[in-house]
Amino acid sequence: MAARRGRKKTQRRRSKPKVNLLNAAQTALVANVVTKSLFNANLQEFITGTVNGQYRPGSDGTSVLTIPELAGFTAGGWSASKVGGSYAEGSNALTVMASNAGRNFSPLLMGVIGIPIAFKVAKQLTAKPLINPMNRGLKMVGLTGVKF
Structure with a gap:
């Protein structure tokens, strides 16, 4: 067996990836702009099907689309014939x-590009020296997997 050359490299410990709150907020804001622009419902309404405080998928207006409506749910329950939503004659979810x-x-373009x-500008303005005390505070509270 050949002799090993040089020193043996020590294994480095890897810390678990931390949740970045700024990236999570950015993703949520962009998703909200997209759902508001394409489905005419904010992110919460789109996911839950509750529009204006009422759960009425399929009967909340033609221009409002929600996941329960597209999955075939109505105020009366689920129906296979309602999968994809129910619309006026000659109209479907894509139209x-x-x-x-x-x-x-315009709001879609401004949100998807502007946010x-x-x-990015906010991250550069709040560089490390300003954020380090906040991250230390989060560690002291016990939120070790979260960082700004």
């Missing part, structure tokens, strides 16, 4: 999304 996108194109730019 409704295209119509919503056309009406909300990441704003977050």
